[in-house]
Amino acid sequence: MRFKIGIKECAAAGILVATALLFLYVRDYIEDRESAVLTASENKVMSAINDELENMGKIALTFDDGPHPYYTEQILDGLKKRGIKATFFVTGMNVEKYPEIIKRMYEEGHVIGNHTFYHTQLTSRNRDKFKEELIRTNAAISEITGEDVIYVRPPYGSWDKSFETELNMFPVLWTVDPLDWCSTNVACITSNVVKKVEENDIILMHDYYPSTVTAALNIIDELTKEGYTFVTVEEILFD
Ligand SMILES: [Zn+2]
Structure with a gap:
């Protein structure tokens, strides 16, 4: 019985860990997406500045x-x-x-x-x-x-x-x-x-x-x- 409870506890703990990992993964994924979007817009600004500089005759x-x-x-x-x-x-x-x-x-x-x-x-x-x-x-x-x-x-x-x-x-x-x-x-x-x-x-x-x-x-x-x-x-x- 104690053994069975142990399994249940382990399973519950496993689910908790899995949920936490999933949460972390999703959070990182969202952050990565945000930073990727930010980098893209930063790049846009940088290339606009470069174009401007190059366009100066x-x-x-x-x-x-x-x-x-x-x-x-x-x-x-x-x-x-x-x-x-x-x-x-x-x-x-x-x-x-x-x-x-x-x-x-x-x-x-x-x-x-x-x-x-x-x-x-x-x-x-x-x-x-x-x-x-x-x-x-x-x-x-x-x-x-x-x-x-x-x-x-x-x-x-x-x-x-x-x-x-x-x-x-x-x-x-x-x-x-x-x-x-x-x-x-x-x-x-x-x-x-x-x-x-x-x-x-x-x-x-x-x-x-x-x-x-x-x-x-x-x-x-x-x-x-x-x-x-x-x-x-x-x-x-x-x-
Ligand atoms: Zn001359």
Whole structure:
């Protein structure tokens, strides 16, 4: 009899344990479902934020022909104040004249590219001289920064694709040219860019003119207000 009662007690206890386990299982299941739902909605919010960030257009400002002893420094001051990085395509002859400006560009996180030594246009007759200028300019920049130069902006856009493998360099042309070199009208240069610009544009300017300094900083301020962000060229080319 005592044995039979023991069985009953055991069965009752077993049922209790089973009920408790079932309760715990159901509770965990509900919690998991809730947290899964929460995670899904969190994910939705996160991906919306990411989309928003990606939709903010990126623009690269590029400056050719420098460094210039006054205007390049003024552009660097303006960029520093705004926390913006740009890309400078420099000539070897100016690198040798103003190495301290190259050092500053490098230390402040800007990208430095090659614009030949004497601002030479590639033609069918000067291939070797052109290549020699690229090598010489790379060496002048690397001596200051300690890093290889990857990007080249060929003057007037004349380029030979075989240099890319021969020198392990990548050409960077442009998509917006405000012709800053032929105008001193700051408002005109600024509006030429602000009106035309779209995301992933590469803007061609020259850190060789006082009007470019003011126009470039105005362009940054106006387009930042519109929601654009400014990046160096590799973020446009390889993202
Ligand atoms: Zn140039």
